[in-house]
Amino acid sequence: MKTLLNRSLLNKLSVLVVGAAMLAPAQALAHHMMGGKVPVTFMQGLLSGLGHPIIGLDHFAAVVGVGILAALLGRGVRPVLAFSAAMILGVALHLASANIPAAELLVGLSTLLIGGLVALRLSLGVLPAAVLFAAVGVFHGYALGESIVGAEASPLGAYLAGLFVIQTAIAVAAYAATTRIQQRAPSFNRAGMAAAGALIALIGAVMVATAGFPG
Known part of the structure; x- marks a missing residue:
C-alpha cells in the first residue's frame, strides 16, 4: 500500500514537472508578445509580470x-511571502539605478x-x-527588473x-506539495527532496557557469 502511495505521489510530481515545462513556453510567449519591448499598457504589464518568473529556468x-x-x-x-516581497524590492532597486555587481552570477549562486x-x-x-x-x-528581482526599466x-x-x-x-x-509528501509518504520524502534539490542546484550551477566570475 505504501509503495503504491509513493508511486502515485511520484507520478503526480512528474506530471507537475512536465506541466511546468510545457507551461513555460506559453508564459514566455505572453511576455514576448510585446516583441521584447517594455510594456506600455496595464494588460501588457500584467502579462509580463505573470510570465516573467517562469521564462528563465533559473528563476522558476x-x-x-x-x-x-x-x-x-x-x-x-x-x-515565501518574505521572498516575494524581497523580489519586488529587488526590482525597485534596479529601477532606482542601484548597482548590484555580478547580478546574474548571484542569481545562479543563490539558486545553487x-x-x-x-x-x-x-x-x-x-x-x-x-x-x-x-x-x-x-x-532575482534585480535581475528581472531589467525588462521593465522605462x-x-x-x-x-x-x-x-x-x-x-x-x-x-x-x-x-511547491510548499503544499512538499508538506503533503512529508505527511503521506515519509519514506519517499528524503529521496524525493534530494532529487528535487539536486535538480535545482544543477540549474543554479549551469547559471553560474554561464554567467562566469568577474575578472
Whole structure:
C-alpha cells in the first residue's frame, strides 16, 4: 500500500514537472508578445509580470526551491511571502539605478544554494533563513527588473502585481506539495527532496557557469 502511495505521489510530481515545462513556453510567449519591448499598457504589464518568473529556468527553479525549503523548515508560508516581497524590492532597486555587481552570477549562486539546502535537508535558524530568503529574492528581482526599466506607472504597477502573485502562487504550490509528501509518504520524502534539490542546484550551477566570475 505504501509503495503504491509513493508511486502515485511520484507520478503526480512528474506530471507537475512536465506541466511546468510545457507551461513555460506559453508564459514566455505572453511576455514576448510585446516583441521584447517594455510594456506600455496595464494588460501588457500584467502579462509580463505573470510570465516573467517562469521564462528563465533559473528563476522558476529558485521559486520552486523556496517553496520546498520553506516546507522543510516548518515555518509556514511566511518565508515565501518574505521572498516575494524581497523580489519586488529587488526590482525597485534596479529601477532606482542601484548597482548590484555580478547580478546574474548571484542569481545562479543563490539558486545553487537553495537547491543544496533542499537536497541536504539542512536546518536553518530563524535569522539565517530570513537573510537567505530576502537575499535570494532581491537578487532575482534585480535581475528581472531589467525588462521593465522605462515603463510608465500603470504597466509598471501591473507588472509588479503580476510578478508578486505568480511567484507566490508557484512557491505556495511547491510548499503544499512538499508538506503533503512529508505527511503521506515519509519514506519517499528524503529521496524525493534530494532529487528535487539536486535538480535545482544543477540549474543554479549551469547559471553560474554561464554567467562566469568577474575578472
